[in-house]
Structure formats: structure tokens, C-alpha cells
Amino acid sequence: MIYQLSDFHFPDTPARLFPDTPDRPLYLEIGFGDGRFWPHHAATFPQAPNYLGVELSGASLQKANARLNRSGLTNAHLSKLPALVMLDAVIPEASLDGIIVNFPDPWPKKDHLDQRLLRAPFFRLAASRLRPGGAVLFTTDHEEYFEFACREAEQSGVMRTELRDPPPAALETKYALKWRELGIGAQHARFVPTADPHALAATLPRPDIRALPLEDQALPHAIVTLPDPFDLTDFEKGAVRGPGHTVVLLDAYRSLRRHEYTVLAHVEEGELTQEVLVGITPRADGSTLVRLAKFGGPIITTGVKAAVAAVTAELVKRGAVITHLGY
Known part of the structure; x- marks a missing residue:
């Protein structure tokens, strides 16, 4: 099953994510590609463990979902949520039996080393999320990255x-x-935590992601009165930065309906990146509703609210008058 960002709670619980199999082991695979690993690995257990997989490629997400469906693995959830956000904001402490990382991008250039996943901060975070006896399972064909990861694991302490x-x-x-x-052969390491996960988790601040499913909260919105005539076809890309977030308004699309537009916004908040749509829709009373669209299941965060505010501000620059704010 593919999970939208808004399907998760922050933090979440295995019992909520897997209500039919809450007591089974839980594994997280980071970068599952086309999903070949888990059906093979799950078959080595008497009962398939619960499984979360994260992958940024939409095409891989669809291929893996089809593969899992064919395998009959019903307790497996896939998501495009970034790996560090999943570990940091969704996964509770001491809840994972394994974190699987197979053939990650080695980022071989020296000035790209900080893009590598398996660095000391990752290992500290992973150790706080693994149960006693759990481990990070790392397989790669890249010898230098393998040695790098082993050094970083040691340096994590x-x-x-x-x-x-x-x-x-x-x-x-x-x-x-x-x-x-x-x-070309593959190398494998099993990184086993040596620290108490609860004590370690207490030293790691949780990210400031507070979100509920869209049905449980009002969508960020504003009501404005637009000037007449009004036109947004000359819209230009622009960025707005705030504490902990960056919003880039990428483009505005005009509907076939008069004065109805949709603005595409790119929102970055640390490791969390979202692209959201903000609708600009005339209402029967002559006012205009500016509101986050549910399309894609966005997580409503400070940055997403800022995207709605940025669109509203753009309209104000063009002569709109705000009559209500709901963000």
C-alpha cells in the first residue's frame, strides 16, 4: 500500500500503522528501488514482518507497490517520505528490528560526501530507533563508501x-x-547499536513537524476580494524564506473558469520537501477563496501554511484586499 505524507502521524506507532499485525517485527528499507528485496527477504521468516519502505522515485514506488501486491504482502507500506524524516519524525524510539540500506547512491565526488546517508548523525538517529538486537543492514558494491560508512559508524560512538x-x-x-x-561483488556490514535507545533518543530533538490527517484539521486558507479586472498570467517565480522553511512559488495555472487559478509551490523544511497546490477560487458572494488543495495528501506544516500566505501576499500586491485569514 502506498502511503501519502498525510497518512502518517508525527510520531506514529506500529499499532496504528499495522493494526492487524501489531506484534510482528518491524523493518524499514531506505531506497527500495523496484521492490525486489523485501518479497525475497520476508519469505525467510515464519510470518512476514511489518515493513515500511521509503523511496523518492515515483516510478520505483509504483513498480514496488505492484510487486508487493503480487507477492501478497499486505503488511507492507511504501512512501515517498524522505528517509531521515521517516526515522526522525514518524518512527518512535526503540521500535525497529532492522533498517535496510541496499546499494545506496555513493555520491563519489569529494564535495558531495555530505549527501551520503550513512554518516555519524544517521547512525545516532538509527540507534535510537532500533530495538535491542536490531541493526542497520548495509550492502553496497562501492568499496570506498563501505569503508566510509564503517568509519562513520565507529565515530558515531x-x-x-x-x-x-x-x-x-x-x-x-x-x-x-x-x-x-x-x-563486481558486494560487501555487507551489520551495524549494531551499543547505546540504550531511550537514553539516546532523549538527547536527539524531535523535528518541529506537527501534522494531522487533512480530515482532522482546517485547510490553511484566506478569503480576499480581488480587483476587477484581475489577471495572474504574468506571474513570475519567487521565493519566500522564514524560520526553518523556504517557499518557492513556481508557477500559476489558469483554469478555463474565469478568475480561477492554481499556484504550484515548492516547500522545504529541513529534510522534508513538499510540492503543494494552492487554489484561487471565486465564491458566489463575490469574494475569492485562497486555499491549500488536498491533492497529493500534503502534510500541513509551518512551511505549507507559509506557502498559502505567500500566495495571498502575491494577490495583495496585485490589489487584493484580505477579509479573512485562516492559516
């Missing part, structure tokens, strides 16, 4: 490294098969 053979399922993934054809 909360992980020990166990060198193992890769799980058989990791060798059935798309990239493993590709490298096998080229005669």
Missing part, C-alpha cells in the same frame, strides 16, 4: 560493526544483478 556476507535477498536486487553481470 553508538554502533559496532559486524562484517557479514550479504543477505541472499540483497543479491537479488536490480543493482546487485547488474554488478554481478559485470563481475
Whole structure:
């Protein structure tokens, strides 16, 4: 099942995410590609563990979802939520039995090393989310990244490294098969926490993401009176920055209906990135509603509210008068 961003609570619980199998082990796979690993790996258990997978590629998300459906794995949820947001904001402390990272992007250029996932801050966060006995399972064909990750795990001060053979399922993934054809082998490490997860979690601040499902809260909105005539076809891209967020208004699209527009906004808040739509819709009483669209299941955050505010401000620059604010 594919989860929209707004389907999660911040933080969430395994019991809410998996109400039919709340007591099974829980695994998180970061960057699942086309989803080949989990059906193979889940088959090695007497009962398939609960599974969360995160992947930024929409095409991979759809392929993996189809593969999981064919495999009959009903307790598996996929999402485009960024990995660090999932770990930091959704996953509660001491709740994961494993974090799987197969063949991640090695970011080989020296000036790109800070883009790598497996760095000391990641290991500290992961250690706070793993149950006793859990581990980060890392498989890669990139020797330098493998050595880098092992050093970072040691420098984190909360992980020990166990060198193992890769799980058989990791060798059935798309990239493993590709490298096998080229005669390139894979390396595997099991990073095991050495710190108490609850004590460690107490030292790590939670991100300021407060969100509920869209049905449980009013959508950020404003009501304005537009000048007559009004036109937004000369809209230009612009950015607004605030504490902890950046909003970029990318484009405005005109509907076939008179004076009805939709603005596409890009919102960045730390590791969380969303693209949201803000509608500009005339009302029967002559006023105009400026409101976040539900399309795509956005998480309503400070940055998303700022996107609605930025669109409203753009209209005010063009002569609109605000009669009500709801953000």
C-alpha cells in the first residue's frame, strides 16, 4: 500500500500503522528501488514482518507497490517520505528490528560526501530507533563508501560493526544483478547499536513537524476580494524564506473558469520537501477563496501554511484586499 505524507502521524506507532499485525517485527528499507528485496527477504521468516519502505522515485514506488501486491504482502507500506524524516519524525524510539540500506547512491565526488546517508548523525538517529538486537543492514558494491560508512559508524560512538556476507535477498536486487553481470561483488556490514535507545533518543530533538490527517484539521486558507479586472498570467517565480522553511512559488495555472487559478509551490523544511497546490477560487458572494488543495495528501506544516500566505501576499500586491485569514 502506498502511503501519502498525510497518512502518517508525527510520531506514529506500529499499532496504528499495522493494526492487524501489531506484534510482528518491524523493518524499514531506505531506497527500495523496484521492490525486489523485501518479497525475497520476508519469505525467510515464519510470518512476514511489518515493513515500511521509503523511496523518492515515483516510478520505483509504483513498480514496488505492484510487486508487493503480487507477492501478497499486505503488511507492507511504501512512501515517498524522505528517509531521515521517516526515522526522525514518524518512527518512535526503540521500535525497529532492522533498517535496510541496499546499494545506496555513493555520491563519489569529494564535495558531495555530505549527501551520503550513512554518516555519524544517521547512525545516532538509527540507534535510537532500533530495538535491542536490531541493526542497520548495509550492502553496497562501492568499496570506498563501505569503508566510509564503517568509519562513520565507529565515530558515531553508538554502533559496532559486524562484517557479514550479504543477505541472499540483497543479491537479488536490480543493482546487485547488474554488478554481478559485470563481475563486481558486494560487501555487507551489520551495524549494531551499543547505546540504550531511550537514553539516546532523549538527547536527539524531535523535528518541529506537527501534522494531522487533512480530515482532522482546517485547510490553511484566506478569503480576499480581488480587483476587477484581475489577471495572474504574468506571474513570475519567487521565493519566500522564514524560520526553518523556504517557499518557492513556481508557477500559476489558469483554469478555463474565469478568475480561477492554481499556484504550484515548492516547500522545504529541513529534510522534508513538499510540492503543494494552492487554489484561487471565486465564491458566489463575490469574494475569492485562497486555499491549500488536498491533492497529493500534503502534510500541513509551518512551511505549507507559509506557502498559502505567500500566495495571498502575491494577490495583495496585485490589489487584493484580505477579509479573512485562516492559516
